[in-house]
Amino acid sequence: MAQSAAPPAVAPDAPLTLPVRAILPWAAFFGILMLILLYFVGAEGGTAAVFSGEGVHEWVHDGRHLLGFPCH
Structure with a gap:
């Protein structure tokens, strides 16, 4: 009854790098994914819009204000 519940600690052979x-x-x-996301939040719906209409703008509208992009 001298057994412990935890297994003995074993030191790793090599550092985790x-x-x-x-x-x-x-x-x-x-990085590329973040640049695409930044484009859609910051520029889509303006002069350089890839998609016509206001669909993308409405989906990212709150994110634009949260990041400080003007849209009105």
Whole structure:
């Protein structure tokens, strides 16, 4: 009855590090994704609109005000 409920702590063999080559493609992907999102929130519905109408503007309207973009 001298057993503990927790398993003994085992030290890892090597420190947990990620090489830059593993992170770089994901960073580029999310960077491009954020630029596209920023375009739709900040510029869509204006002079450089990709889609006609006010549909995209209405979907991102609150986000525009939250980020400080004027739209009225």
